[in-house]
Amino acid sequence: MRWQYMRSTVEGGFWGQFQNLVRTEVVPFQWKALNDEIPDAPKSHSIENFRIAAGQAGGEYEGMVFQDSDLYKWLEAAGFLLAESAQQGSKSSSDRARIDAQIEAWADEAIDLIAAAQRPDGYLNTYFIVKEPDRRWKNLREAHELYCAGHLIEAGVAVHRGTGNQKILDVVRKIADHIDGHFGPDEGKVHGYPGHEEVELALIKLYRLTGEKRYLDLAKYFVDERGKSPHFFDEEQKDPAHFTIFGIRSYPYSQSHIPVREQTEATGHAVRAMYLYIAMADLALETGDEKLRQACTRLWNSATTRRMYVTGGIGASARQEAFSTDYDLPGDSAYAETCAAIGLFIFSQRMALLEDDSRYADIMERALYNGIISGLALDGHSYFYVNPLEVVPAVCDANPTYAHVKYRRQPWYGCACCPPNIARIIASLGEYTYHVNGNTLYADLFVAGQISCEIGGKKVSMRLKTGYPWKGDIRFEYNGEQAKFDFAVRLPGWSRNASLSLNGNAVDHNTLLSKGYIHLERTWLPGDVFELSLPLNVELVHANPKVRDAWGKVAVHRGPLVYCLEQADNGESLHAVQVSRATDFTVAHLPEFLGGVTLLSAEGSVLAETGVADELYSNSTQHPPVTRKKLTFVPYYAWANRSVGAMTVWVHQENVNTK
Secondary structure, eight states: OOOOOOOOOOOSHHHHHHHHHIIIIIHHHHHHHHTTOSTTSOOOOHHHHHHHHTTSSOSOOOSOTTTHHHHHHHHHHHHHHHHHHHHHGGGSOHHHHHHHHHHHHHHHHHHHHHHHHSOTTSOOOHIIIIIOTTOTTSOTTTSOHHHHHHHHHHHHHHHHHHHOOHHHHHHHHHHHHHHHHHBSSSTTSBOOOOSSOOHHHHHHHHHHHHOOHHHHHHHHHHHHHTTOSSOHHHHHHTSTTOOOSSOOOOTGGGTOSSOGGGOOSOOSBHHHHHHHHHHHHHHHHHHOOHHHHHHHHHHHHHHHHTSBOTTSOBOOBTGGGBOOSTTOOOSTTOOOOHHHHHHHHHHHHHHHHHHOOHHHHHHHHHIIIIIIGGGBOTTSSOBOSSOOSEEOHHHHHHOGGGTTOOSSOBSOOSSOSHHHHHHHHHHTGGGSSEEEETTEEEEOSOOSEEEEEEETTEEEEEEEEEOTTTSOEEEEEEOSOSEEEEEEEEOOTTOOSOEEEETTEEEOGGGTEETTEEEEEEEEOTTOEEEEEOOOOEEEEOOOTTOTTTTTEEEEEETTEEEEEEHHHHOSOGGGOEEOTTOOOEEEEETTSTTTEEEEEEEEEEEOSSSOOSOSSOOOOSOOOEEEEEEEEEEGGGTTSSSSOOEESOEEETTOOOO
16 A cells, blocks of 8 residues: 555644634634624525534525535534644644634534434435435435535544544444445445545545545445446436436536546546546555556546646636636636645645656646635635636626636635635645655655654654745755655756755755655754755746637746736736736745735836727727836735736737747
């Protein structure tokens, strides 16, 4: 088995700030949202549904069929935050301890309510308990029962790891056992699988926690059955008790068009696809299934080399929240759901575990710093579901083609999958920063904090100090036992002219580089220091010419961050802005602006506000007048945190060579 549980602390710096935001603002705010206590926000009714199912309140079920999952993801985030504080121990402040005590009290309240709603046979889904008690498991294609169960299992694993809470583990084992008793290859069981994947990866997590192989086998069964003929979704429709919820009948939509080992293109609903691919990669890790690994590699390549936005967003189409065809990546109508970027982040991490190749961690980083945290306001109280790369507010208001595109983050959603999802991924970040394979410790992401694990029977501990992503200083300090092992540090694909030193002595990394990692195999001693310096040059990135929406334009990058133009700094006509090809960017870090960001400034031009002809179309050979302008770029993740206005990632260049 390649997988081993690892968790580093997150201490200060960029991600410490975000994690503190989740602890102090996001999780408390979302608890209020789940209790319907946020004025002028769409009603959640999630917790109230549990109260009704538990017999503690009267009334009717309200919300989406998968409303239970919002509470489960919130609970998972709470579990990760409590685990983080427990790991840091005495370093936690009294204020943090007070906040954690409140979070744990809320979590205990949620767990008690979840346990009270669970049926004696282990079944738990408030939609069916309250609204459709006679239709359990009659519409796997649409009803999300297994999806919700998966999120409950993930929450239970996280809370139990973080706090040792046995009650939630008992709940999730009970529902997992119920599912195992109902589904599988044996005669008398349902030979099917969920329309929305999630339970598969959750069962593998539960197996890893408990060692109960039945859970791994059930996850494998769900994955292996997918796409077989005769098609399960056709067969279940023949049941007289079957009923319709959404009416979507596309097989590719749920990645069930062909068996998973034969799939070659990332297709269908982007979040469902990612959750399936995560489970496939996990199974390949656990079982050594080479065909499954090869399928994962093909699907990852499809998603990231032909169907991914420069921000790490995936799922271009608002219709069915799905992948489009290769290179179809429109910026102004991009769907790029926050949950889909989170799925890509996790899938890429699993691929890094499978293949020890830094290209997977590069995509983790791209999605994390851009397409994921763009979904969260800097005050922690509003969210983007959709993450476009270009916005004109008046067009969004007037043209129904852009009805899904928002230029303000929303305090909550009727379908609120993204807000608690972003909370749980930031809270769990310590589980994604390193991985181990044999004698090698891999550093995948540059997150300030400490990793402690065991390699070759020795206690290994490495602390990372960094100003990343604003600064390129990466300092690893070894404070474990004397131990011989290989320490492999990712050299980001965007980096140029990196330099490194070991205990103050320069090291030539070119001879140590393998699959994008710098390998230092040696006997490590307490006090050893390894430093990596990554010059954070501003770069103008071009899209493949097949990307119609971006051809002839550039996106501005600095380190892992994608930048954008906002109306607040550059005026309204961002479509008419051009950046100079020969410009030198000015870099300025503003600690008090937008939570503390590095701004980029450059020379450019924009369509003049006066002197433009009134004709809609003209055969004039004269170019419209332009004026010189200093352009200001902000990190993409921080857009829409000021006044309402236009935004764009892709920008024209002056004097483009069209020959």
